[in-house]
Amino acid sequence: MIAWVFAGVCLIFYLGGAWFFGSRARGRKVAELLGRRANPTRDEFVAMMTVNARPDVAAFLWDALQLYYRPELTPHPDDDLVGDLLIDPDEPEDWVMDYCHRFAISAQELPKWGEEHRVTPRNLGRYLATLPR
Incomplete structure (x- = not known):
């Protein structure tokens, strides 16, 4: 049971990190586009x-x-x-x-x-x- 809880928490952190870093990368791309066109x-x-x-x-x-x-x-x-x-x-x-x-x-x-x-x-x-x- 503890292993499933640990796996679930790890998955939540992984998905949260992926969303956070993905949105930051997209934000940089948007700012770059706004600056050049x-x-x-x-x-x-x-x-x-x-x-x-x-x-x-x-x-x-x-x-x-x-x-x-x-x-x-x-x-x-x-x-x-x-x-x-x-x-x-x-x-x-x-x-x-x-x-x-x-x-x-x-x-x-x-x-x-x-x-x-x-x-x-x-x-x-x-x-x-x-x-x-």
Whole structure:
């Protein structure tokens, strides 16, 4: 019985430490991003993205990215989502599937994502804009 209590306490400390140090690392990344780029509003983001993607694609990306940004930070077209924000590398695939589902695009015929491209909102917008609608 004592061993289970000890194991439970150790698990709680481990998870608490992981959360604490993870949130500190994310806080440093957020501060770094705020120091090197503008923090656009939704309308500014859509305007910045229209060079590479339609406004509906830019609005979709803005909405999809809101879960990953803190209130003091907003999406920027040139953010490296995996490198700057520590987003799981598989998440962009989920956004593409959500986009396909929302606009009734067959996921079977998707062009391949170029591995040489960084995962940025701008590159994702460019990719999504090439899909047939």
